[in-house]
Amino acid sequence: MMDEFNDSEIAKLLRLKRYEQPPAGYFENFLHEFHRRQRDELLRQPIWRICFERTRDFVSSFSLSTLTSYPAAVTAVLVCAAIISLRIYQTPQPPTVAVKDRPVMVVPASTEPEWTLASPVATRVFNTRSLRNITESAQTHRSGTPRYVLDSVPVSYETTFKF
């Protein structure tokens, strides 16, 4: 008869413990209980935490090691980024042009000028088109204020008649 428990006897006794089981039906209900707890926990959590956790899970799915396992893709992305950044920084600036004077528009003093002998009918400029500015007159062969204008084009620089 053995007077002491040896390792083998203890091992046998301990192995019997694997037959200890939970109440009947426990494993069948475990999954339902798991789903119920998951739903309850989800309802307890604020929206921002759910969003945060999902974002964190999403980001954590992309580790550096995962990215480096696709060297061609990473290289392509880096090259594209470099090209785009170069194009952005090397976009030509529009040339700066010095402007001497702003064109002065000739605007009639009033829409209905006075009918005097000093300003004959021939000098009236009809507003059928946009007014020409004074620089356009410089394109003609004569300088000075045209006296006769037909269809917005000066036709005569002769002085007006005076009686």
Place this chain on the structure above:
Amino acid sequence: MDEARKDEDQQLVARAKEGDAGAFDELVVKYTPRLYGLVYNMTSNHEDTNDLLQDVFAKAYKAIRGFRGKSSFYTWIHSIAVNMTLNFLKKRGRRFSLSLDDVDASIQNDKEFIEATASSSPVREADLSELQKRLNEAMMKLSDEHRAVVTMFHIQGMPHAEISKILNVSEGTVRSRLFYANRQLQNYLDEFRKNPVS
């Protein structure tokens, strides 16, 4: 570990990572009985075991997307279960309820149980249910880490290498913990045999 089971786990994990809740359910159903035995023999309380198992699978569900597959799912889920149980036991302190005293009576009709106790040994001489009770008490006298090793090796039948992966310690540490735990259990049961009424 069985390669077929490993492959099946890999497929289920891959589906679960893609958001297939049904695949994760299959993993839950598959591993619940085994993990129950592990946690139950560490806590010796059914209610605590149930709560811990629910938490273990909830944690696994949240972390499954980050599971890289460096270890098998088997090792991974067992690591979660053992670590969560050890943390729980640290918080609980030495308080425990020996629900293991209420050992399933059907065990004593089990073939392996009868064979194990039929040979000439101190087991046959002692009252079996009393011996089981004493063994459970002896188990609970072990430190949490030693009890974890004993549970995984003797009760769950895991090899040393698997236990070392789960606990993230060397195989030498596993062997030494096992040796020390066996000595403690042996001393406690010998004492009971010499003084059965104590």
